[in-house]
Amino acid sequence: MTHDAHALHPPTATGLDSRKLAIWIFIGSECLFFASLISTYVIYRGQSTVGPFPNQILEIGLVTIGTALLLFSSFFVVLALNGLQHGKRGQFLSFLGLTILCGLFFVGMQVYEFTSFVHKGLTIHTNLFGASFFTLTGFHGTHVSVGVLWLITLFIQGLRGKLTPEKALNLEIAALYWHFVDVVWIVIFPVVYLMK
Amino acid sequence: MNAHAAAPTEAHGHSGWKTYTAIALILFALTALEVVTYEVHDGSITGAIASFVDPIFILLLVALSAAKFVLVAAFYMHLKNDSRIFSGTFVFPLIIAVVVIVALFTLFTYNRGLQHIF
Numbered sequence: 001m002t003h004d005a006h007a008l009h010p011p012t013a014t015g016l017d018s019r020k021l022a023i024w025i026f027i028g029s030e031c032l033f034f035a036s037l038i039s040t041y042v043i044y045r046g047q048s049t050v051g052p053f054p055n056q057i058l059e060i061g062l063v064t065i066g067t068a069l070l071l072f073s074s075f076f077v078v079l080a081l082n083g084l085q086h087g088k089r090g091q092f093l094s095f096l097g098l099t100i101l102c103g104l105f106f107v108g109m110q111v112y113e114f115t116s117f118v119h120k121g122l123t124i125h126t127n128l129f130g131a132s133f134f135t136l137t138g139f140h141g142t143h144v145s146v147g148v149l150w151l152i153t154l155f156i157q158g159l160r161g162k163l164t165p166e167k168a169l170n171l172e173i174a175a176l177y178w179h180f181v182d183v184v185w186i187v188i189f190p191v192v193y194l195m196k
Numbered sequence: 197m198n199a200h201a202a203a204p205t206e207a208h209g210h211s212g213w214k215t216y217t218a219i220a221l222i223l224f225a226l227t228a229l230e231v232v233t234y235e236v237h238d239g240s241i242t243g244a245i246a247s248f249v250d251p252i253f254i255l256l257l258v259a260l261s262a263a264k265f266v267l268v269a270a271f272y273m274h275l276k277n278d279s280r281i282f283s284g285t286f287v288f289p290l291i292i293a294v295v296v297i298v299a300l301f302t303l304f305t306y307n308r309g310l311q312h313i314f
Contacts (some may be wrong), residue, residue: 016279024282028289035293039300064231071227071264074272075220082213179273184263190257194234 004103023173027180032160041132054196065107067189073102074182077175085168096155103148147178219271230260
């Protein structure tokens with residue numbers, strides 16, 4: 001951390017940046033939020049009395065590609081952070097751009113999937129599977145969308161030259177959120193799509 | 197720990213390109229293994245491997261998922277090299293979350309039997 005960064009953020013009692021501690025506390029609370037949603041999905045699995053049922057409607061082809069891209073987006077965002085911290089503007093912007101593209105693909109994949117499910121007769125009102133599935137994956141998709149918007153704002157700041165190595169913590173905090181969204185999907189993917 | 201002691205850890209404790217690339221490849225391989233496990237369980241892949249995978253299908257997916265979770269948290273979220281306070285802030289609620297999932301799962305499956313869940 002440079003002298004300028006210290007001037008911007010005075011020392012704290014823990015010696016840690018308050019914003020970084022705040023995002024970790026937020027992520028901790030999000031663990032409990034998603035734990036309740038995943039529990040609900042697992043408990044309601046097999047309890048629907050009318051179809052469509054998970055094994056009739058869930059397909060893993062497109063979702064597997066989305067999963068792989070979300071994992072790669074985590075890889076890309078650490079490389080973007082690495083680039084920003086070392087003053088490599090090209091590396092920072094290109095990998096942040098790739099992260100955003102992966103995020104957009106994932107959101108698009110989910111919109112396509114939701115639409116096709118509705119056309120096949122599964123809505124949030126159809127049965128317990130529909131209610132718990134759309135709630136769980138819908139909340140995750142919302143988190144991904146928020147993450148994409150957050151990263152886009154940082155990308156624009158980067159293009160304007162306002163995101164400098166001294167402000168790398170801004171990207172690090174956004175990256176932590178992005179990684180968390182990724183690890184949540186690491187749990188959701190097998191629970192929802194592979195153990196159907 | 198004061199601010200000046202914490203600074204070097206935050207600035208230089210992150211891994212480099214090689215580590216990040218290696219983790220990405222491992223994550224990709226583990227995801228591929230998850231899908232292969234599913235295909236075996238689904239009957240798309242048959243043979244000797246099916247008799248090995250089927251009995252431990254759920255356990256295998258949980259283990260693969262946990263491995264991916266730990267790798268991302270440790271290396272990409274930098275918990276391996278960052279302050280222990282951040283690790284504690286994440287791991288403590290995570291433990292509560294796992295306990296909540298297991299407790300609710302146990303509570304609601306007690307009278308139903310596992311066959312209704314998986």
